[in-house]
Amino acid sequence: MKLTIGHLYPELLNLYGDRGNIICMVQRLRWRGIDAEVKEFDLNDKIDFSKLDIILLGGGSDREQLLVCNRLKRIKKDFIDYVEQGGVVLAICGGYQLLGNYYKMGDETIEGLGVVNIHTERGDSRLISNIVLQSELFPLPIVGFENHGGRTFIGDYQPLGKVLSGHGNNNKDKGEGILYKNVIGTYLHGPLLPKNPHLCDYLLQTALNRRFGKVDLPELDDKDELAANHYIVKRFTQSE
Amino acid sequence: MRKMLAIGATKFLIWLGQAMNKQGSSTPGKIGLKIYPDLLKDLAAQVREDIFVVCGTNGKTTTNNLLCEALRSEGKEVVCNSAGANMLYGIVTAFAASASISGKLNADCACIEIDEASARRAFPHFKPNYMVLTNLFRDQLDRYGEIDITMDVLKEALAMAPNTKLIVNGDDPLSVALAKQSGNPFVTFGVDEQVIDAKHAAKETKEGRFCQMCGAQLQYDYYHYSQLGKYHCPKCDFARPKLDYAVTNVHLDRGISLRIEGRQFRIKSHGFYNVYNILAAYAAARTAGFYLERFDQVLRRHKTQSGRMEMFDIGGRHVVLNLAKNPAGFNQNISAVLEDKSPKDLIVVINDKAQDGKDISWLWDVDFERFHDARVQTFVASGIRALDMQLRFKYANISSKVEEDVTKAIERLVTEGTGNLYVLCNYTALYNTHLILKKLEEGKV
Structure with missing residues (x-):
């Protein structure tokens, strides 16, 4: 058994520790005896979406997002088809913003993939904080770090979680990220998955089931992962 | 009168901090500036010759201290924030510590390490004659947002000081792009040969893989580490400039030996990155017209400050x-x-x-x-x-x-x-x- 992870434009969208998410997925597959292949795509590469099981779209600076956005127009249709057919996507930070219709920053507007009918606008200040979410997917909270100038408005879509501590999508509606089919978009960057093994396994399980039918994912010893998760939950939700 | 009060208060707080065994602190300068807002302006204006600032992500403290020691070896009186308190108030603290209680500063030169985000807060108080830019890497993005923002903030600072001459790491495409875009005069330093095994360097996470001028992916003849190396843009004419101060003959066994301008130097420090620190300090002092006859002694006597190897x-x-x-x-x-x-x-x-x-x-x-x-x-x-x-x-x-x-x-x-x-x-x-x-x-x- 093998999963193929497509890392889109890592040379542009790799703002801060996104590599941690790749390392985490690969290791958690290998520890269970499942092969993992990571394909990195440059802006000029042709992408065969049918070969991919998980797509990671990372964060980039505003300038880098502009470069990516021009390229995205060319893959927009294939990307939307992949999502509608149940393809797994993890989109972080800038990548999350690019899932929507547009990101308006001042006078400039970056056109997104339009995978989901949401949009982002640049706020006055950056929202920078440790963050804790309660997702409907799991009893265990999701923890991470957010750092974004954009405010994302997701309308009636389901958020990834409710903000217990931190800012979230727009610092107003207590929602963070988005859940749509098998797509997760979130502002929690960098090592989101290592400290949230439940979320990582959710992505892996979904991708495995899609490719191979129902697959049994053996449990791992997550003592260290859970300790790091609990520490953040405790420090940022119980002190307030 | 306010000035004397400000200096008195600052000096007292410095003494108190030292008595309590605290690290080089910014609080005294903060209070001093509160009492007398022109304190830094006044003290910096008394520097008789040159003010150098050292800025960049890594290597600021070592470079600044080496530069300070190099200038002292030329017989200069130098003000220096050697403890590494490098934000606005820390800089005020360093100046006040060197001034007399009446507010007289006896200094030929100042060597000031400055945090990237603080330059634009300091330059309204003084315009440096020279600014060393060591490198730009990803660092503390929670404070700076993203590296593009760091560069914008530095450009904003340089817009206040258009005559400040930059001494820039030529091996770093981001620093060179910043220098070019600022319009300030600049000279470059760099390592003009491949020194370390590049297999790893090529794989490291990098900033600035794309040309800051046209957006094409930069190509490299070789890497040193991170995005430092000999690069050129395949689409436009952006490339590593001809190095004004080039290091060659680098050897890293039992300390560092290297050659600059035909002069051979040795230092006990370890770590390739120290080559850049030595070179940056050398280039800054030479750019300001010092011959640096005793630079070899400076390096031999150099004591790394606490916590640097x-x-x-x-x-x-x-x-x-x-x-x-x-x-x-x-x-x-x-x-x-x-x-x-x-x-x-x-x-x-x-x-x-x-x-x-x-x-x-x-x-x-x-x-x-x-x-x-x-x-x-x-x-x-x-x-x-x-x-x-x-x-x-x-x-x-x-x-x-x-x-x-x-x-x-x-x-x-x-x-x-x-x-x-x-x-x-x-x-x-x-x-x-x-x-x-x-x-x-x-x-x-």
């Missing part, structure tokens, strides 16, 4: 302490540890206070996997975010122990370990760890 002898056991606060710096640290072929133990101390950056996700951009070849027997994760560090080790297939208390971690490995211990700390962990090691060395624990 600082060595301790604790009852015959060898301990090395080093600062590692961002991916580029940490990867260089790992290279330095790999240079030591003997068995060793390793403690990594990670804090997440404001000065460290509250966001520690950068740990995942560091190539800890390389430690597999470092003959490390015991790995210990320590500091406020020890659990995150342990997790990072785990995903690099390294098993480690967690000991949040640094003192306990050190004591245990000094008694039970290999007798060769490396302690890598990020910023706020560094000073305390230094004090702990000093005490242990003096047998006070």
